[in-house]
Amino acid sequence: xxxxxxxxxxxxxxxxxxxxxxxxxxxxxxxxxxxxxxxxxxxxxxxxxxxxxxxxxxxxxxxxxxxxxxxxxxxxxxxxxxxxxxxxxxxxxxxxxxxxxxxxxxxxxxxxxxxxxxxxxxxxxxxxxxxxxxxxxxxxxxxxxxxxxxxxxxxxxxxxxxxxxxxxxxxxxxxxxxxxxxxxxxxxxxxxxxxxxxxxxxxxxxxxxxxxxxxxxxxxxxx
Ligand code: PGA
Numbered sequence: 317x318x319x320x321x322x323x324x325x326x327x328x329x330x331x332x333x334x335x336x337x338x339x340x341x342x343x344x345x346x347x348x349x350x351x352x353x354x355x356x357x358x359x360x361x362x363x364x365x366x367x368x369x370x371x372x373x374x375x376x377x378x379x380x381x382x383x384x385x386x387x388x389x390x391x392x393x394x395x396x397x398x399x400x401x402x403x404x405x406x407x408x409x410x411x412x413x414x415x416x417x418x419x420x421x422x423x424x425x426x427x428x429x430x431x432x433x434x435x436x437x438x439x440x441x442x443x444x445x446x447x448x449x450x451x452x453x454x455x456x457x458x459x460x461x462x463x464x465x466x467x468x469x470x471x472x473x474x475x476x477x478x479x480x481x482x483x484x485x486x487x488x489x490x491x492x493x494x495x496x497x498x499x500x501x502x503x504x505x506x507x508x509x510x511x512x513x514x515x516x517x518x519x520x521x522x523x524x525x526x527x528x529x530x531x532x533x534x535x536x537x538x539x
Contacts, residue, residue: 318512319462319498319519320536321362321446322526323387323414333369334376340529341380343537350537354381359539360519362412362446367401370409385412388420389443391433403441413443414521415460418450418468432457446521448500452488462496463489464521470501472524477501479510479517486516505534512538 328336344350344361353359363377364385377384386409390400406413415434420426426434431447435457438445447460450468465485470477477485482499491497499511500521511517526532 317358317360317496317518318539319360319362319496320532320539321385321412321414321464321498321500321519321521322364322532323417323500323521323523324363324365324527325387325419325523326366327527328365328369330369330372333365333373336527336529337363337373337376337380340533341376341382343529343533344380344382347537350539351381353539359536361536364412364414370406374409383411384409385414385446386410386443387414387417389413389415389434389438391426391430391437393437393440403437403443406443407441410443412462413438413445414448414464415445416448416454418448418466418471421450422468428455435459446498448521452485456489456491461494462498463491464498464500466500466521472502474502476503476507479514482511483514483516503535505531505538508535509538 362383362385364387386406390402392400394402394404416431435445439459446462446464448464448466450466467477486497496518498519498521499517503520503522504525
């Protein structure tokens with residue numbers, strides 16, 4: 317099983333997002349090999365748009381066998397927290413949620429304690445968390461099953477982390493055998509094959525190269 321997760325961050329208007337979906341799903345529908353793999357659940361493609369675009373894209377996403385992820389979840393449960401988006405708000409809309417991205421840790425001060433709350437609330441509301449970390453000192457909450465290693469220096473820089481380092485990082489984590497381990501950081505259509513050929517690496521979290529439907533498709537189609 318390989319995961320391909322598109323993290324759109326704050327990019328894209330609704331119109332741009334719809335155009336992306338049409339173009340990407342057009343490519344997929346023309347690719348029988350990939351369609352078969354999606355149907356057999358050998359490949360999971362998860363698109364993570366900004367919050368307001370989740371629901372408008374849901375129909376097109378799900379009818380094409382893709383999955384929907386949110387990029388964040390409040391560490392508060394439902395209640396008087398103006399501007400927050402709770403797990404309950406996302407329930408039934410998103411399937412996955414990104415938790416602990418280095419940008420959230422850095423710009424929004426998300427501590428290990430906050431991230432554990434986010435993991436628990438994700439699971440409470442039926443969202444599968446994708447837990448990101450950029451170094452081995454960041455604790456992994458027990459319930460986190462999908463782990464994405466994203467070294468901060470590799471994010472958006474073109475300086476992807478060599479495969480050997482990703483593999484030795486994984487070893488140092490001592491993950492459960494059921495854990496799903498992803499890599500993220502400047503993955504593109506030229507370097508993706510090196511990671512995909514490793515059974516120890518279960519896929520990618522991709523931002524820059526996911527913004528263009530053709531680049532993202534070119535990565536997914538390497539599987
Ligand atoms: P990048 O970002 O693919 O642009 O390096 C990855 C991420 O931030 O998840």
